[in-house]
Amino acid sequence: MNNNILIAQSGGPTAAINAALAGIITAALESESAGEIFGGVNGVQGILEEKIISLTERFADDPDALRRLKLTPDMYLKSCRYKLKKPDEDDSDYVRLTEVFEKYNIGMFFYIGGNDSMDTVARIKEFTENRGLNIKVIGVPKTIDNDLIEIDHTPGFGSAAKYVATTLREVLIDTGLYPIENVTVVEIMGRDSGWLTASAVLAPPENFPSEPIICLPETPFDKDKFIDRVREEVNRAGFAVVAASEGLRDADGEYISANTGALDKFGHPQLSGTASALTGIIRDELGCKVRGIELGTAQRSAGHIASKTDIEESFTLGSNAFKYAESGDSGIMALLRRVGDDPYEVEYGAVDVSKVANAVKGVPKDWIDENNFTVTEEMVRYLRPLIVGEESIEYKDGLPDYLYDRHN
């Protein structure tokens, strides 16, 4: 009887992706119909290589570890960036996956990931169904980019937004300390969608004299308008903070951060990030002191300032995913819809995963105030509840006591 369970994670990490894993494991451990729970290490790429571990053995008798797993950022089962070919072009990967599923008596397969991963879910579902295998294949969403359609917001986004808004709050105060004109540019993740950069709008503390200047990838970068806005803010407040998407492009669609063609002193091509490009422009045009900050992967892994709303929603989505599979659903992604902003309320459900696969949701044009380099009140209402609440993370020797297992 194929009542065993296989779970894997894919794509970029978030602070909430292990909460979804913990949600699936918790629901499966509580279920009487479920068999053994397995984890595939390094996503579908690892499953093809049969990198399979027993999560039942690891967690069934260790509720403390399961609780720590929920609050550990990044991916307990590690990741991959492996894209399956279309089955009608080359079905060898699918045949191999099916072998592994059968060897481990897998009746449910859960894949936690973003829109690429949902494409993988849709294809595995179709292939196994066509072969007449009885395997429930379910997608569980996550991405700090918040760019999945159908779902109100993606698990992982709220925690990344809380980290970005908190850090921007601290950077705003810092930048305003000196009686000399100065500008700080913070580069924020999200190459094609500006949701995370937009969360900078929440940053100013009460009474603060300056607003962050927000540059989203949805708006072509206009150097003159940008410099005017920075100059205006520096004249008004004495300083300015710019929150710029790493994916900022000019009117020709070229990245602001494009390779400059220059070589550094070791003879390597000089790659300029968005922060570096913008600090150069500001220094040249305004002549004042300018600093750049590139938070990089720290944004997607900041479990120490995770949003409780985000972690709990992700856990529930994982738990729901198991229940859908148990009741016979397949080829769906667990999701949530917003019912109210204030009080904030969501309802949970599911959607055909093929509707979500490969589609991208950017920031709506009418939520962007292009002239003022900011976002509208609708965006603020949308963002505010997603960063609310703090988890009681345990610390050991002064550092978050994250769960890490080597799997080898």
Added chain:
Amino acid sequence: MNNNILIAQSGGPTAAINAALAGIITAALESESAGEIFGGVNGVQGILEEKIISLTERFADDPDALRRLKLTPDMYLKSCRYKLKKPDEDDSDYVRLTEVFEKYNIGMFFYIGGNDSMDTVARIKEFTENRGLNIKVIGVPKTIDNDLIEIDHTPGFGSAAKYVATTLREVLIDTGLYPIENVTVVEIMGRDSGWLTASAVLAPPENFPSEPIICLPETPFDKDKFIDRVREEVNRAGFAVVAASEGLRDADGEYISANTGALDKFGHPQLSGTASALTGIIRDELGCKVRGIELGTAQRSAGHIASKTDIEESFTLGSNAFKYAESGDSGIMALLRRVGDDPYEVEYGAVDVSKVANAVKGVPKDWIDENNFTVTEEMVRYLRPLIVGEESIEYKDGLPDYLYDRHN
């Protein structure tokens, strides 16, 4: 009767500098001999311009605000980078300061800052004493660089170290997720001393397969040895994380991050940070995927992950500074000495401020393991207690509820 109090802050911010301010205010409010408490905005530069506010008015009847002040990073009274001239060359600033002290009936002046600020304290003490004024002039230490002599460690360092070690822990896990070789380089503050960079040694979670590769400014950068070490780590663990000081220099004393002479596409000189320089070298020599992270000013302002040990020590140093002044001391800096590592214990005291002024404490040679790009067990024992404990920061709408007043 000159029993009023003046407090100002100077130099770079930290997460603990307002705790020292709160400590002085709290002790002064509890004292029967103290008059009104004033704050000088923007350090001595602001005092020269008579930018003076009443802290008694602000805090005497608002204990909640005083509690929030203690946990707010950056500097409530703002900062300056103003260096007083030597009095025998030009005493006009000292004459002006004395006028302001007399106008506000100041009997105690507290200056919270690093080694430059302690030089200012020493000079003001000498000048006012020579003029026969009865003003107690006291220094209160702070700097994330941890480079003051006489004191075991400086307030602000423990919180910055906790932020760096926490972030490195999250970046280490993130970097190890993919089944492809990759390296992340994190650039850490501290241009001349490597204390903060060294705190990366605390980052690996239990069971983690890789150690950060630590590059301190005290050790001349050797490209070949560095690449060998990165290659070794990538071969062993599949990935590597480099923690590099922004002040990294080569054997000729030239900054690794020195201007390359190249121009970007807008025609500006291309400034390359240390992270950018090292990612270029690694990409060239190893050919694997490399990312750079520049946390910048986020390191010195991260109140959301402040060390409770650090905050409480800073508060006590401020409170002690008031008591020393009240008992007639002048020209001293409040300090702490370590009595034990485990259990960790300190004793408080004071030192002649002229002994501390302008001196710099780097990482001792014998605490650096140059061949292995790490630090020794002595350094770990020194660092570990400084990051212990978390303050109960209040959150409002999902963000730390820092105290911010405009002062104008």
